[in-house]
Amino acid sequence: MNGSLLEVSAVSVTFDGFKAINRLSFSIGPTELRAIIGPNGAGKTTFMDIVTGKTRPDEGQVLWGEELTRNLVGMDEARIARAGIGRKFQRPTVFEDQTVFANLLMAHKNNRSPLAVLFYKPKRQDIAAVETLAARIGLAEQIRRKAGELSHGQKQWLEIGMLLAQDPKLLLVDEPAAGMTLGERERTADLLKEAAKTRAVVVVEHDMEFVRRLGCKVTVFHEGSMLAEGSLDHVTRNQDVIDVYLGR
Numbered sequence: 715m716n717g718s719l720l721e722v723s724a725v726s727v728t729f730d731g732f733k734a735i736n737r738l739s740f741s742i743g744p745t746e747l748r749a750i751i752g753p754n755g756a757g758k759t760t761f762m763d764i765v766t767g768k769t770r771p772d773e774g775q776v777l778w779g780e781e782l783t784r785n786l787v788g789m790d791e792a793r794i795a796r797a798g799i800g801r802k803f804q805r806p807t808v809f810e811d812q813t814v815f816a817n818l819l820m821a822h823k824n825n826r827s828p829l830a831v832l833f834y835k836p837k838r839q840d841i842a843a844v845e846t847l848a849a850r851i852g853l854a855e856q857i858r859r860k861a862g863e864l865s866h867g868q869k870q871w872l873e874i875g876m877l878l879a880q881d882p883k884l885l886l887v888d889e890p891a892a893g894m895t896l897g898e899r900e901r902t903a904d905l906l907k908e909a910a911k912t913r914a915v916v917v918v919e920h921d922m923e924f925v926r927r928l929g930c931k932v933t934v935f936h937e938g939s940m941l942a943e944g945s946l947d948h949v950t951r952n953q954d955v956i957d958v959y960l961g962r
C-alpha cells in the first residue's frame with residue numbers, strides 16, 4: 715500500500731489540436747481533503763471529466779483503489795461511479811417535486827427512478843439511515859419539505875447528502891460555494907471537512923476565502939499541468955502562481 719487512493723500520472727488530452735491537459739500528475743490519499751484552484755481554462759473541469767470517465771485521455775494512467783491496481787482509463791462513467799467515485803456538478807440536480815426525505819431515500823437505495831421510490835415501502839433501518847444523513851447535512855428540520863422549496867445552499871447540501879448516501883470513496887465537488895451566503899459557505903466547508911474524514915474529497919473552487927476555510931492542501935493547475943502544491947499560504951507566495959493569477 716503506497717498511501718494513495720487515486721493516482722493520475724502523466725495524463726494528456728488534446729481537443730482539436732489544443733492541449734487542455736498536459737502530462738498532468740495528481741494523487742490523493744483515501745481520507746484526504748484537497749482543493750484545486752487555477753485560472754479559467756486551467757483544465758480543472760477536464761481533470762474531473764477524465765477521472766469520472768467522461769473524457770478519455772490520449773495518454774497516461776488513472777490508477778484507482780487502495781492498492782492502485784485498477785486503471786480507470788477506458789472504463790465508462792457508470793462503472794467508474796460504481797467503483798466509488800461520486801461527482802457533484804456546480805448546479806444542484808435534486809428532484810424538486812420530491813421531499814428531502816424522498817430524495818435522500820432514492821439515493822440511499824441507489825435507485826434513480828422517483829416512480830420506483832413511490833411504490834417502495836422503506837424499512838425502518840432505511841428511514842433511520844436517511845434521518846441520520848439529513849441531520850449530517852443540516853436538513854433535519856427540512857426533511858418533509860419539497861426540495862424545490864429549499865434555499866440554493868440547502869439544495870447543494872441535499873445533493874451532497876445524496877452523493878454521501880451512496881458512500882463514495884472519492885467525492886469530486888465543483889465550486890460548491892458559488893452563490894452561497896457566508897453562513898452557508900461556513901456550513902458547506904464543515905460538511906466537506908467532515909466528509910473527508912472517511913473518504914477522499916476533491917473540491918474545485920475559485921473562492922479563496924472558502925479554500926482557506928477548508929484548511930487543506932491546495933493544488934494549483936495552469937495550462938493543463940500542476941503548477942504548485944502545498945498549503946494555501948505556501949502556494950499563494952509562489953511567484954509562478956502570483957504571475958499566473960496576475961496574467962503575466
Ligand SMILES: Nc1ncnc2c1ncn2[C@@H]1O[C@H](COP(=O)(O)OP(=O)(O)OP(=O)(O)O)[C@@H](O)[C@H]1O
Nearest residue numbers: 729730732734752753754755756757758759760761
Ligand atoms: N470539449 C472540448 N472541446 C474543445 N476544447 C475544450 C473542451 N473542453 C475543454 N476545452 C478547453 O480546454 C481548456 C480547459 O478547460 P477546463 O474547462 O477544463 O478549464 P477549467 O480550469 O475548468 O476552467 P474554469 O475555471 O473556467 O471552469 C479550455 O481552454 C477549454 O476551452
